[in-house]
Structure formats: structure tokens, C-alpha cells
Amino acid sequence: MTTTSMTNPVRFRLMMFMLCLVSHVVNGEQEMRCHPKEREALLQFKAAAVDHYGMLSSWTTPHCCQWQGIRCSNLTAHILSLHLPTGYISGEIHESLMELSLLEYLNLSSNYFGYEKIPDFLGSLRNLKYLDLA
Numbered sequence: 001m002t003t004t005s006m007t008n009p010v011r012f013r014l015m016m017f018m019l020c021l022v023s024h025v026v027n028g029e030q031e032m033r034c035h036p037k038e039r040e041a042l043l044q045f046k047a048a049a050v051d052h053y054g055m056l057s058s059w060t061t062p063h064c065c066q067w068q069g070i071r072c073s074n075l076t077a078h079i080l081s082l083h084l085p086t087g088y089i090s091g092e093i094h095e096s097l098m099e100l101s102l103l104e105y106l107n108l109s110s111n112y113f114g115y116e117k118i119p120d121f122l123g124s125l126r127n128l129k130y131l132d133l134a
């Protein structure tokens with residue numbers, strides 16, 4: 001019985017898939033790596049911002065999902081949320097944030113970005129559900 005089910009290629013592949021899935025979920029927290037393109041976009045955002053109080057000082061390590069204010073999908077590692085209502089960041093909101101195409105939540109409230117209107121490029125974030133630039 002075991003032998004036949006193991007030699008059945010479909011079942012075998014299904015089983016391997018389940019094993020991968022389980023080990024992925026179990027190790028998910030350590031293995032979580034952000035997408036290099038999204039990490040690069042965050043670093044551009046950081047470079048354009050004025051951060052005198054070091055609110056973005058954790059933004060240096062390879063694992064950008066662990067950075068202050070960042071939350072990623074546990075399954076895809078895409079950045080879902082950018083939450084930085086710190087009150088201490090100013091300068092420019094760099095349009096590199098457009099690269100975070102799966103972003104659902106963006107909260108930069110109470111900072112000093114000094115815009116008279118919402119920057120146009122934020123309109124290209126199709127998955128955005130919450131935007132707070134108050």
C-alpha cells in the first residue's frame with residue numbers, strides 16, 4: 001500500500017509539495033527575505049527622506065521584512081504594509097514606493113512631508129486600501 005502510493009507520481013509530488021509547504025511555514029519567520037526590488041525601493045525612499053531622529057535606522061539589514069514599520073506577506077514576502085506615523089520624518093516621499101505593487105496599507109501620518117496634494121504616483125498602487133498622510 002505504501003509502496004504503491006509512493007510510486008504514484010501525482011501522489012508523490014503532492015506529498016513533496018505538502019512537505020515543502022509545512023517546512024516553509026515552520027521556518028517562515030527566519031527564511032523571510034524581502035524581494036530585492038522592494039528593498040531597493042525602500043532604500044531610495046529612505047535616501048530621499050530626512051530622518052534626523054533615526055526612525056529608519058533599522059533599514060540596513062538584508063531582511064527588509066524585519067525593518068521598522070514594514071510588514072510582509074508570510075506567504076509571498078511581498079511588502080503589504082508601511083506604517084511610519086512617527087512624527088519625525090520629513091523631506092520627500094520618493095516615487096520608488098511605486099515598486100511596492102502589493103502594498104495595501106500606507107501610513108505616513110503626522111510626519112512633515114509637506115505636500116499640498118497627494119503625490120500622483122500613489123495612484124498607481126492598485127492594491128492600496130488604506131492611505132494616511134494626515
Ligand SMILES: *[C@@H]1O[C@H](CO)[C@@H](O)[C@H](O)[C@H]1NC(C)=O
Pocket residue numbers: 072073074
Ligand atoms: C505572519 O506571521 C506573524 C507571526 O506568526 C503574524 O503575527 C502575522 O500576523 C502574520 N501576517 C500575516 C499577513 O498573516
Ligand SMILES: *[C@@H]1O[C@H](CO)[C@@H](O)[C@H](O)[C@H]1NC(C)=O
Pocket residue numbers: 085107109130131132
Ligand atoms: C495611522 O497611524 C496613526 C497612528 O498610529 C493612527 O492613529 C491612524 O489611525 C492610522 N491610519 C490608518 C488609516 O490606519
